[in-house]
Amino acid sequence: MAQAESQRLTQIKTNLERRALIHDxxxxxxxxxxxxxxxxxxxxxxxAPELYIAPFRADGWFLSTSPEMxxxxxxxxxxxxxFQICHCFRKDERGRLxxxxxxxxxxxxxxxxxxxxxxxxxxLILHVAASLGLGSTIRYHNNEIDLAPPWPRxxxxxxxxxxxxxxxxxxxxxxxxxxxxxxxxxxxxPLNRPSVxxxxxxxxxxxxxxxxxxxLVAERAEVFIGGLELANAYSELTDTAELVQRFQSxxxxxxxxxxxxxxxxxxxxxxxxSLPACGGIALxxxxxxxxxxxxxSIDEVMAFPRDLA
Amino acid sequence: MTEISEVSRNTKLMIDGAPFVVEDVNFVKxxxxxxxxxxxxRNLFDGMAREITYHSGDRVEEVSVTxxxxxxxxxxxxxxxxxxxxxFEQHPMNKKQIGPKxxxxxxxxxxxxxxxxGRIIDINLPKFVELAVTESAYTTKTDTVTAQxxxxxLETGATVGxxxxxxxxxxxxxxxxxxxxxxxxxxxx
Numbered sequence: 255m256a257q258a259e260s261q262r263l264t265q266i267k268t269n270l271e272r273r274a275l276i277h278d279x280x281x282x283x284x285x286x287x288x289x290x291x292x293x294x295x296x297x298x299x300x301x302a303p304e305l306y307i308a309p310f311r312a313d314g315w316f317l318s319t320s321p322e323m324x325x326x327x328x329x330x331x332x333x334x335x336x337f338q339i340c341h342c343f344r345k346d347e348r349g350r351l352x353x354x355x356x357x358x359x360x361x362x363x364x365x366x367x368x369x370x371x372x373x374x375x376x377x378l379i380l381h382v383a384a385s386l387g388l389g390s391t392i393r394y395h396n397n398e399i400d401l402a403p404p405w406p407r408x409x410x411x412x413x414x415x416x417x418x419x420x421x422x423x424x425x426x427x428x429x430x431x432x433x434x435x436x437x438x439x440x441x442x443x444p445l446n447r448p449s450v451x452x453x454x455x456x457x458x459x460x461x462x463x464x465x466x467x468x469x470l471v472a473e474r475a476e477v478f479i480g481g482l483e484l485a486n487a488y489s490e491l492t493d494t495a496e497l498v499q500r501f502q503s504x505x506x507x508x509x510x511x512x513x514x515x516x517x518x519x520x521x522x523x524x525x526x527x528s529l530p531a532c533g534g535i536a537l538x539x540x541x542x543x544x545x546x547x548x549x550x551s552i553d554e555v556m557a558f559p560r561d562l563a
Numbered sequence: 564m565t566e567i568s569e570v571s572r573n574t575k576l577m578i579d580g581a582p583f584v585v586e587d588v589n590f591v592k593x594x595x596x597x598x599x600x601x602x603x604x605r606n607l608f609d610g611m612a613r614e615i616t617y618h619s620g621d622r623v624e625e626v627s628v629t630x631x632x633x634x635x636x637x638x639x640x641x642x643x644x645x646x647x648x649x650x651f652e653q654h655p656m657n658k659k660q661i662g663p664k665x666x667x668x669x670x671x672x673x674x675x676x677x678x679x680x681g682r683i684i685d686i687n688l689p690k691f692v693e694l695a696v697t698e699s700a701y702t703t704k705t706d707t708v709t710a711q712x713x714x715x716x717l718e719t720g721a722t723v724g725x726x727x728x729x730x731x732x733x734x735x736x737x738x739x740x741x742x743x744x745x746x747x748x749x750x751x752x
Contacts, residue, residue: 304595306592306595306596306597306598306619307595345568346568346598346619347590347592347598348590349588349589349590349591349592350589350590351591352590352592429597429618431596432593432596432597432599432618433597433599433618435593435596436591436593436596436599458595458596460595476594483593483594486594486595511620512620536594
């Protein structure tokens with residue numbers, strides 16, 4: 255074994271051992287909640303069309319970018335509350351917080367909306383901290399983070415008005431949104447508390463349902479801890495016609511942008527006719543492990559990141 | 564043109580007519596949003612650092628710049644001859660290609676030569692060179708740079724301002740980036 259590799263593996267061993275405990279702890283949490291652990295394919299005939307998520311192609315198939323559509327097919331098939339820990343693949347995503355192959359935790363709760371899913375997240379994170387022998391305060395990057403719920407919530411409108419001086423809900427501008435979110439809004443989040451950013455502009459709804467009383471706003475929430483974007487929750491959109499419309503517009507944008515063609519996910523769309531009301535969330539497990547290992551880079555919590563795979 | 568997503572450390576890019584080397588890529592991306600690439604670059608002509616932010620979908624112009632370690636052998640009627648230390652091939656270059664740096668080239672010294680599209684775009688000298696003073700005759704007031712400095716000529720033909728105690732035959736250390744005297748390191752035997 256090359257010396258550099260053996261040295262690196264020795265260095266990250268404690269992190270990887272802790273990682274295994276975190277996986278166990280997540281599973282224990284959901285089993286205790288009565289959730290079914292499911293296992294959906296990584297090799298898939300199509301992916302959810304999203305302008306800024308590029309899939310890997312594999313011999314006419316795709317590597318899964320998210321387990322969402324398959325888990326919803328199970329929900330439509332009458333399976334109840336469920337969770338999954340699986341790998342996802344997203345092309346070109348490589349940086350301090352990104353690896354093109356990463357681990358996602360995804361769960362769905364029947365009859366729940368995004369606010370209840372955020373509460374699940376609060377309880378899950380505290381449960382993981384406790385099973386690692388930690389209290390409700392953890393240390394990340396020289397900051398004490400108080401994890402005690404409820405975590406401060408702020409709407410996208412308010413956060414942008416405070417930090418960027420404009421309201422993306424009343425004046426949608428998707429390009430400026432992403433840039434200001436990263437450059438202006440996220441940096442103002444307190445480092446000693448988690449932050450929940452909620453009520454996204456309808457243009458950023460993805461697969462979240464719009465608020466009945468305010469269709470400019472999508473019931474979507476993101477959780478940030480210690481500057482890490484950790485999880486993305488929805489009140490799930492169950493209206494097939496609206497899903498078709500959103501997918502179509504995204505497929506057209508993709509085609510216009512770079513000539514990428516993603517087949518319409520027909521099987522999923524058919525299933526959504528029986529999709530029950532539910533809330534769901536995708537949580538980046540690698541970043542959760544980073545948080546509990548006080549790791550600065552995703553490379554410190556995976557055995558073989560892309561460049562060393 | 565190259566997709567910004569394909570750029571990584573050490574990629575060479577042509578920006579505003581000048582070649583740059585990418586020294587660092589900081590990748591930031593909101594989960595569902597556009598990726599942001601913050602590039603730290605260095606201009607291969609003048610060494611100046613620069614930061615530029617790109618977004619996913621942006622395209623950049625990649626250039627192939629190769630760097631070669633070469634040894635300066637000798638000068639013959641305005642042509643400077645260099646030898647690639649890996650292939651032992653000899654490359655003549657004229658004074659114009661080398662520019663003002665030519666006055667610090669001492670036979671036998673190692674330089675880094677950057678080649679783009681088959682053409683030499685730059686020569687990187689060692690930061691410091693040690694050269695012998697061959698002429699220190701200037702003592703008249705008009706040649707005095709400041710009260711504490713006088714001009715001397717070095718073995719390569721360069722002229723630099725030095726303190727009054729430096730004399731013919733001394734070896735001095737010169738900063739090739741600024742062309743200025745650093746210290747006296749010895750005397751030629």
